[in-house]
Amino acid sequence: MSAIDTGVDRIAVVGCGVIGASWAAHYLARGFDVAATDPAPDAEKRLREVVERAWPVLERIGLADGASKERLRFEPDLASAVKGADFVQENGPERLNVKRDLIARIDAGIRDDVLIASSTSGILISEFQDAALRPERVLLGHPFNPPHLIPLVEVVGGKLTSPEAIDRAMRFYAAVGKKPIHIRREMKGHVANRLQAALWREAFYLVDQGVATVADIDAAIAHGPGLRWALLGPFLNLHLSGGEGGIAHVIDHLGPPMEDWWRDLGDLTFTEAVKAEAVEGVDDELKCRSLPAMIRQRDDVLLALLALKAKADQLP
Structure with missing residues (x-):
């Protein structure tokens, strides 16, 4: 894939923390000029x-x-960095006042398109x-860390984002080797982070309740459902569990006990005790x-998995 295929030649990356720097590496590898x-x-x-x-x-x-x-x-001055850019990836701190300032300054320094x-x-x-001044061209292009390795990008429009901007973003990210998904409605945490948060909440809860160790929970996911989720995701895996009846059969027969599990899921906050349990558990696991x-x-296994998935045209 070359920069020419996208209609974009130069990308401005605003904010060079963990995410921004990884985005910069990805765009350089895809053949773009990056400021x-x-x-x-x-x-x-x-x-x-x-x-x-x-x-490497x-x-x-x-x-x-x-x-x-x-x-x-690298340009210390934001206006110089975004001048002449064909696409801007903003990665500033997660503070509303900072975001508003950055968007206003970026918007003032780039072409209308x-x-x-x-x-x-x-x-x-x-x-x-x-x-x-042109809010219709501002949208979410949320990657999964690290962006130079993980394909997922969540694309979400705000109340003022135009459908044309969403379409252009989806096509751009797909053209540069990402797996974009269009999220139809704004929600805190978007989609992937909300799914992670649900799993993390129960993981921390199980440790706090003495049900399993940190290492056991990591093993439960890494050697169990995590292997399948990496290939098909939760819904298709559930569908395959239902045999010929598919997901409808699973819901009919396992729906009631699943609802019972949902009602029994834990809820907790990050107290100092919960934090200490997690830190101690991770330290033990790394000894x-x-x-x-x-x-x-x-990274080696991830690259091999990504290569295999790229060849599997029936996997989502």
């Missing part, structure tokens, strides 16, 4: 370090024609898009492992 900006004193150094660390993995995935780390330019996609994980687009080696193996 990045962040007001932090050491932002350029951290950005280039992230790109350097990510590049991106080479294994496959670089686009013309892809180069040398096509990254350029989309502004925010990576915000929690703030609704409708809460800050009206800071732009016999090398964290750098574990991360390398995670």
